[in-house]
Amino acid sequence: MTLIAPHIAAFLQQRLPVERQASPNTCDSYAHAFRLLFEYASSCLKITPSQLQVEHIDAPLIVAFLNHLEATRGNGAGSRNIRLAAIKSFMRYIEYRLPSALEQIRCILSIPTKKTDEVLPGEGAVICDQDATSHFADTFPSQRTSLTRPSMQPPRQVVVCYRTERARLYLRRSVD
Secondary structure (H helix, E strand, O other), X not given: OOEOHHHHHHHHHHHHHHHOOOOHHXXXXXXXXXXXXXXXXXXXXXXXXXHOXXXXXXXXXXXXXXXXXHHOOOOOHHHHHHHHHHHHHHHHHHHHHOHHHHHHHHHHHOOOOOOOOEEOOOOOOEEEOHHHHHHHHHHOXXXXXXXXXXXXXXXXXXXXXXXXXXXXEEEEEEOO
């Protein structure tokens, strides 16, 4: 059995800020995620956080922790995914330091993120006709080429901007 404390200390004090050159905000976010995880794990396992061992942190515990974040703390899927990303980053770091935990780490790394598609505030559905097209193109310059074509009169369109896990997605559909 291996105590988790020296590994998490090395991860937060050496790996993130020095080796990966992560921003202070990222380091703080990861530290907060682990504080929440260790509080949850210690309450479930009835041990103090300093007694937690790497072997205690397994996939069922992580899934229960993520469900706890959403149900009890009221976190959304985005916050859940941020915490999961911190845990997975730590597990990728641990797999090189503790080869004996490879199977456990593989199970944790296979936990999927939740979909977080949501309409961005202020960029919801916008109906564009010929008069509004130029205003929309001025408001969102990156969309200018798709909305104002010199040889064509633009059709009425509905443009909805969604934020996904990896990028912003712009959907266009003609309105009759």
